[in-house]
Amino acid sequence: MEMNNGMPGYACVPAVEVPDVSAAAMTRGETPLDQLPLAMAYVPMQKFGETYDGLRALERGTIFPDLDLPFCGRGVK
Amino acid sequence: MWTYEKRLQYPINIKKPDANAAKIIITQYGGPDGELGASMRYLSQRYSMPFKEAAGILNDIGTEVLAHLEMVSTIVHQLTRDLTLEQIQEQGFAPYFVDHTVGVYPQAAAGFPFDALCFASKGDAITDLTEDMAAEQKARTTYDNILRLVDNPEVIDPIRFLREREVVHFQRFGEALRTVQDKLDEKNFYAINPEFDMRKNPR
Amino acid sequence: MAMTEQQNLMRRLQVQSFAIDDIKLFLDTHPNDRLAMEYYQKYRHLREQTMNNYVKQFGPITPDQVEGTDRWTWIDTPWPWEGVL
Numbered sequence: 001m002e003m004n005n006g007m008p009g010y011a012c013v014p015a016v017e018v019p020d021v022s023a024a025a026m027t028r029g030e031t032p033l034d035q036l037p038l039a040m041a042y043v044p045m046q047k048f049g050e051t052y053d054g055l056r057a058l059e060r061g062t063i064f065p066d067l068d069l070p071f072c073g074r075g076v077k
Numbered sequence: 078m079w080t081y082e083k084r085l086q087y088p089i090n091i092k093k094p095d096a097n098a099a100k101i102i103i104t105q106y107g108g109p110d111g112e113l114g115a116s117m118r119y120l121s122q123r124y125s126m127p128f129k130e131a132a133g134i135l136n137d138i139g140t141e142v143l144a145h146l147e148m149v150s151t152i153v154h155q156l157t158r159d160l161t162l163e164q165i166q167e168q169g170f171a172p173y174f175v176d177h178t179v180g181v182y183p184q185a186a187a188g189f190p191f192d193a194l195c196f197a198s199k200g201d202a203i204t205d206l207t208e209d210m211a212a213e214q215k216a217r218t219t220y221d222n223i224l225r226l227v228d229n230p231e232v233i234d235p236i237r238f239l240r241e242r243e244v245v246h247f248q249r250f251g252e253a254l255r256t257v258q259d260k261l262d263e264k265n266f267y268a269i270n271p272e273f274d275m276r277k278n279p280r
Numbered sequence: 281m282a283m284t285e286q287q288n289l290m291r292r293l294q295v296q297s298f299a300i301d302d303i304k305l306f307l308d309t310h311p312n313d314r315l316a317m318e319y320y321q322k323y324r325h326l327r328e329q330t331m332n333n334y335v336k337q338f339g340p341i342t343p344d345q346v347e348g349t350d351r352w353t354w355i356d357t358p359w360p361w362e363g364v365l
Contacts, residue, residue: 037263039266039267041210041251041254042255042258043247043251043252043254044251045255046248058238061238061240061241062245064245067241067244069241069244070241071220071221071224073225074225075224076224077224077233
């Protein structure tokens with residue numbers, strides 16, 4: 001059912017089904033940022049890499065060194 | 078439903094009372110960018126989220142953050158439980174004390190009480206996850222500012238932990254948004270709201 | 281000041297529980313990641329042992345771990361906000 005009255009741009013088509021979720025759908029993480037669609041926010045998918053040992057992870061607040069991003073601004077002791 | 082474990086996620090043992098620190102740290106309990114608002118936001122948003130990964134993140138971060146409001150309240154409690162009346166008056170704690178003694182009550186550092194207006198549950202997958210990413214940044218900035226203002230290592234330690242959790246949560250909400258994008262039409266992510274236009278049993 | 285045996289074991293429980301807390305969130309958005317699943321299973325088993333150990337020596341962590349019929353020990357052990365552990 002055409003809903004844009006012949007105007008250029010996206011033609012609205014009613015969606016009635018939840019699309020099938022396959023593992024392949026998740027691989028878009030490899031696309032360079034400047035090829036992704038506009039007007040949307042993108043965070044890179046983290047890849048499982050190094051992990052801290054147990055106690056250090058608790059002290060740092062994450063098991064992932066990749067996400068260990070401490071605050072060093074003025075006033076911090 | 079929730080189970081409760083009789084432990085903190087991260088140890089807190091503060092020996093020296095400090096009402097000044099308590100007055101600002103309480104904002105991460107009942108303030109606009111605090112843990113109570115965060116928890117209610119995510120737990121409210123999860124019901125209408127049709128995608129498994131996003132629903133899982135909303136459920137699990139919403140749950141973890143309950144343990145965080147417990148930590149913030151614990152910090153406030155330990156900072157105030159042994160205050161003398163002199164300290165209460167000298168450190169400007171009298172306005173809180175008169176209404177709450179040394180009990181713990183959810184309010185912002187500026188004094189206004191917790192309010193559900195500080196969060197949204199919009200019922201749109203992209204909108205809610207984008208709101209959640211902003212919420213985690215606001216929480217992180219608030220912890221940054223707390224770290225600028227406190228001196229006691231016994232307080233700084235758990236605050237650093239709580240701040241790092243916000244960084245991790247931001248990453249996970251961003252990933253959840255990616256998984257939602259993968260299930261929408263990339264020629265126009267905004268053509269529909271999957272929470273309403275893709276329901277399994279539309280009337 | 282050195283930690284007591286109870287504090288020591290509680291710390292181990294917190295460390296292993298936290299590993300699960302963090303990997304759980306990663307798995308929510310990466311449900312097919314094998315390395316992450318292996319990490320999860322490793323800490324799941326460690327935590328189970330630590331939990332059994334702790335509860336046997338020092339009392340319940342959840343209300344369904346109270347043994348016997350003499351006394352409801354759930355309310356006797358320190359509450360987390362007291363700052364004892």
